Amino acid sequence: MVTIEKMDFSYPKKPTICRGLNLFLEQGKIIGLLGLNGAGKSTLMRLMAGLLKPKAGAVKFDNHATFEREVAFLNQMVFIPEKVSVPEFLKVKDYVIVYKDFYEGFDIGRLEELLVQFKITGNQRISNLSFGQQKKLQIAIGLSSGAKLLLFDEPTNGLDIPSKSTFRKVLSGSLQEDQTMVISTHQVKDIENLVDQVIVLDEGMIKLHADLAELENEFVFSQAAKAPEGAIYVESHLLGAHYIIGQSESVGDSGGSPDLELLFNAVIEGKISGEFLTNQKLVKP
Template structure:
């Protein structure tokens, strides 16, 4: 679905953001792209959407070069930026009616149900909605679009706790097996129990790219009252010492995404402890 080869990208008069970056993705995954603020998450999504152009290298999405903005490509990719992109003078229902013809598999029934689930008044002009409600309209559009690739930039930013929970549930229930979602976020806890795969972007490179199932098979996550011998990574917390170990005979544990992220961005070579057949590294 996505192939990125030797990607170089920089903004004018700024230092290089990506250098010789490589990445690929298959169909049918919910992928979390994690990174600190300024790591380039939003820029990477915009390159995939064809809104920013590489300085060099090749990017292929659904067999198309995004920067060419082919009509078929545009009908199969839906991008929701972090900032509001909706026309304020229209109510959500009218905006959906205008946009729907551009997406062949758009499901208006799902859109109506999602707005109801998100408690958004479809008849109210978008400019009169709060930032969080406007974000919900954009997410409802994306999840109703039927697009093969959905790109979400900080989708839970501005949502309250109940709305975040509703978003996670709807994301899982609405998607079909032939759809792929890439979610860029620094709010790691908001993605728990949602992702199939995690990609960590740091210092212009992809430091880890692996399925959650492979991480759970290969690594043991735990908490101890003291330092653990042989830990790959550990840090103190209010609960004690949180740690990551290579899994041998231990029972499988839930992947602690926050601890994993801290370990990877601290320079720990987590990828070297994963199954070579199931993990993808840059």
């Protein structure tokens, strides 16, 4: 699907953002790309979309170099940036007619369902839509495109609380086996219980690439009045502590599903690092 090999990237007159980056993204996965502001998330998304050219190495989609922007690649890729730009003089239905011709697998029925859920009508003029509504329109088109690679950069920015809930609802279970979705965000809670894998990017480096099912097998994510001895990472709060502990160190605590915010903070603090895919083991520094 997406393969990044020994990739370097930097902007002119700025420090190198990525050096020697390696990454492989599987089909049928929703992947959360997490990082602090300025960590390089949007840059990595644009490299995968073919909008930026690596200084060295390769970024490929099904053996197509993304920066070459071949039709075979563009027909199978949707990129929704954080700041959307749409032709405001068009009505929604006219914009859809133009857009759907780019994708041979476009599902107009699916789009109509999503527009209803997002409370957008075809006769609305795009200039009359709020920023959040324009974002929802782009999301609906992306999810209806039939593209195999879906790249959503900060998709929940600009969405109100009900719209975020609808976004999670429409994404849940919507991915086909031959599709890959990457969701870049620093709002970790917005994608919790949605993603299959998580990538933590920090200072242009991948600090963690993990399958959540494997993380759940390896660690306990829990809370108590006091964190147990041997906890890998602890965050104190008014009622006690949230903590991560290895399954082998845990006694009588099954915990719950991985807490992405707790995991993210642990990785940024250097308490957890490594890769946990293809039989590689997660390691503590």
